[in-house]
Amino acid sequence: MSVWDDLVGQEAAVAVLSRAAAGQGHAMSHAWLITGPPGSGRSNAARAFAAALECDRGGCGVCSSCRTALSGAHPDVTVVRTEQLSIGVDEVRTLVRRASMSPTLGHRQVLVVEDADRITERGADALLKAIEEPSPRTVWLLCAPTPDDVVATIRSRCRQLHLATPTHAAVARLLVERDGVDPAMASFAARAAQGHVGRARHLARDEASRIRRREVLQLPPQLTSLGACLRAAANVVTASAEEAITSTTERDAHELAELNEALGFGTKGARPRNAASQVKDLEDQQKARVKRLQRDGLDRVLSELTTYYRDILAVQLGTDAPLVNVEQDAAIRTLARRGTPAVTMRRLDAILAARTALETNVAPLLAMEALFIDLAEAL
Ligand SMILES: [Zn+2]
Structure with a gap:
């Protein structure tokens, strides 16, 4: 057993990280940029390395260091x-202060x-300054989908490590061995x-997510x-909003109750003067979280449609590759x-354009309407 066990199909990256942790090979970098496609395990790799x-x-x-880390x-x-759409300068400054502290227990x-x-x-x-003048015992592990997603000044000061997309077989094996998923379901979920x-794990375990996926396809x-x-656009947007709200309602209420208790509501003590603004801050954060979850949901819809039109293209080009769907x-x-393949390529471009539109805060309904009109057969 080791901290690397959950990293599926990442043998090369694990070799680099475990050598670095053991102090072999390169001098230890104090800043790493770990990249890889969504779901490849960037944050798992970073935690395991930590x-x-x-x-x-x-x-x-x-050991307790491993388990607690x-x-x-x-x-x-x-x-x-973060569950917000962005990480602001205040949050980074808090981290930078933390980075300058000596470790209390660990190395x-x-x-x-x-x-x-x-x-x-x-x-x-703010981050750049901290990375340029590192404390000797501090290590930054930054995760992002691709190196281009991080500004060049930061990227150039990090040691870069790229994670591969794990194979379907490796993902299916993990679902069977670790999560006890039935092999046929594991194979379907890994492919989908x-x-x-x-x-893959969510699809294997949650029937509602399989139904939603089928509806999109x-x-x-x-x-x-x-x-x-x-x-279709209205349905997809409504469904993603409902899904986001359902998944956060309970957590929102719990967080609000905790804050109210911390602020002394329900007791006889005087309420702190800034109580209202703290409650409002929490509500703003929760709204931002719902918005991000909704966008993540729509992003999944776009991923599924991408596999669908790639399948169409594969058939049109006469390749023997097995269909995803x-x-x-x-x-x-x-x-x-x-x-024709040219039309299908245009539709795949339209899906990419919708993804960009969502990232740049175009209203979800507008983005999806524009997309579905582009995907429609000649209207
Ligand atoms: Zn250990």
């Missing part, structure tokens, strides 16, 4: 996992930023999730009129016959 750095045996996976309870490992002060691509420009400036480990043949496109085989072949 554990290995704190462990006396290089990441045994069983992996669970997020180690006092010298700080993990920033190093480790700071993991899971979504370094969400750091604002001013935040990046296209190497995204967390998504049934959309393309239905896009035959303007009305149908607008309805074998369940939609008949519909995919019909649409493939009706169009």
Whole structure:
């Protein structure tokens, strides 16, 4: 057993990280940029590396340093996992202060930023200073989808490590061995999730998520009129909003109760003067979280549609590659016959454009309406 056990199909990256943690090879870098496609395990890799750095045996996976580092309870490992759309300068400054402190228990002060691509420009400036003048026992582990998602000045000061997309077989094996998923379901989920480990696990375990996925994949043949496109967009946007709200309602209430208790509501003591503004801050954060979750949901819809149109393209080009969406085989072949590879390429571009629009804060409904109209057969 070791801290690297959960990293599926990342043998090369694990070799680099475990050598670095053991003090072999390159001089230890004090800033790392860990990149890889969504679901490849960037944040797992960063946590495992943090554990290995704190462990006396290089990441045994069983000692208390390893266990607390992996669970997020180690006092010298700080993990920033934002649910907001961005990480602002104040949050970065708090981290930088933390980075300058000596480790209390472990060997190093480790700071993991899971979504370094969400750091604002001013935040990046504050971070840059800390990385340029590092404390000797501090290690920054920044995670992002690709190196280009992080500003060049920061990127150039980090040692870069790229994670591969794990194979379907590796993901399926993990689901069977670790999560006890039935092999046929594991194989379906690994294929449907296209190497995204967390998504595969969710699909394997949650029937509602499988139903939602199927509904999305049934959309393309239905896009035959303007009305149908607008309805499909409204349905997808409403479903993603409802899903986001459902998944946060309980947590929101819990957080508010905790804050109210901290502020002394329900007791006879006087309320602190800034109580109202603290409650408002929490509500703003919660609203931002719902918004991000909704965008993540729509992003999944776009990923699923991408696999669908890639399947159509594969059929049109006559490749022998197995379809990702074998369940939609008949519909995919019909649409493939009706169009040409050039048309399908344009539709794949339209999906990319929708993703960019969502990232740049275009209203979700507008983005999805524009997309479905682009995907529709000649209207
Ligand atoms: Zn250990």
